[in-house]
Amino acid sequence: MDDPNPTRVQEATQSTDLDVARDFLAEAYAGQQWSADQTRQPFSFRYTAVGDRSMTLRTIRFDGHLDGVMTPSEDFVVQWTTKGTATIGTGDDQVRMEPGRPQLWPQQGAVFSYDDYDQRIVQVNRAALETVAGERGTAPGALRLDHTVRPDDRALQVWRSSVQLISHTVMDRQASPLLQAEMGRLGALALLELYPVVSASLPADLLLPKNSHVRTAVEYVHEHAHLPITTADVASVANLSLRALQHAFQRTVAMSPNGYIRHVRLDRVRDALLAGDPATTNIAVVARHWGFAHAGRFSASYAEQHGEYPRDTLRRS
Template sequence: MTDERARVQDDVRSADVDEARDFLVGAYDASEWRAETTAQPFTFRYSAVGDTTMTLRAIRFDGHLDGVMTPSDDFVVQWITRGTGFIGEGDDRLVSAPGRPQLWPQDGAAFTYQDYDQRLVQINRASLEEVAGERGAASGAVQLDHTVQPDDRAVTMWRNTVKLISHTVLDRQVSPLLQAEMGRLGALALLELYPVVSATLPDELLLPRNAHIRRAVEYVHEHAHLPITSTDLAEVASLSLRALQQAFQRQLGVSPNGYLRGVRLDRVRDELLHADPAATSIAEVARQWGFAHAGRFSAAYLDRHGEYPRDTMRRA
């Protein structure tokens, strides 16, 4: 079988501001970008390494550059190490803080950069969705919330992961297998950095006043496969445990533990619907999602989905 992950290895330099702008417009399939020199002597360098699944990119641009980044199906995280950068306009404008990762809006956005060094990690959507699907996200519907400010733990993990990936993929002799593992590692780090936006969230949770509980709900959808507790969710939401419980009852009509149990029951159903009945044990799938007691599991499943697990399996 042919490996479809073609290697990417680019290194471009220029001392002409218009030539540099035109190269970037072509690299990002954009148009109408504006570039001009500043008090700094103009210098431009662009490098990219990786494959079609994930690339690491670096840009040095001693000048002013602005324009609009077009919508992309890939996920791009950028950060600057020098200079200034702004993404978006008006109330939605995001300031690029040196060393702080920022996910690009997938719908595209205006930008302004000046006298800057920038690092970018670009991850293919199919690659991210494959990893997200293993963690229970719905296939073909993965969206990340670029407005979230990642916590220090996630940022530290992201930096350490990118450092490891960089050392590996810069080796021209790296094997395709190890290259693929680095792409998977990058996708995992990105999913820790930014939460998956669930399409099943009630509209009420999208209101700014409900941002705290929304963070907890998104955390449940993203980490339902892990042994999380109500205390963990309260910490994520920056609420007391009592306030979290009251918010869940008020907005969702269920306790935090009840909501988590419902999400896990949904994940069980998804697995049973796509399982091979001859090779799948309902009890084993249930245990994987935290349901150890067969009788209580079946009753909870019936209450949630209106049928027993074996009936779902028959329709697989």
């Protein structure tokens, strides 16, 4: 029977030849300087990939030692091991994998070393993730995730539940293209919950170690500005009291937490107006989408922040 989804990716290979396995993986991931050695146990290798152009789920079993350099990638790759040992990066940037705990690959690439491992991978296409992130206000071409973040328990639970559902669906050869696409969207949403988007507009001071709590709070605001978040939510995420949060925001960004949330949302309105069609875009609808119900106050706040009224921005789109 013909595959109902011609865009499906489905691949499987295995080998007991160490060099063949190394070369296969190096080619699949555009790797550099990859080397492999046999360990105490007999060598065995197996690889599977299933999904579509937006997202693939992959498994790798490599009974041996493998190291090399992963080159920069446009895709976003989350991987975790179920057995074996693995490290990514070097020096202060080195991450030692914990079995079962997902880790985002650095977008800029990294060195790695693996031994006798089973690995699970979710690979999300950049264009697919940008589409979903764009709905949250991230400008095209500005999407970058912070791989150094250690996801909290809630984000991990969302991720694991999503991956389990996605896996059951994409393994079904009869799954429709529409259902497959919905799974890709679910994977993108779960990934954005797992790792925060790094805002290109963060003040330089927030990159200092002493301001790590405030940076967490600011990144949370940028990532969740489309949701009804409160100052209490931001304080909880940053592990700060409300009073400490207020002082920290005044010191680093010169405004209150509520003011900062409003500031980010006004930026998102501007992005939407610049990307809109003047003939069809309704400014009031865009404003309400970002939480501004009072037209007069919204227009005044927008003009104060951006130096022009919303209608002027829309005319220039």
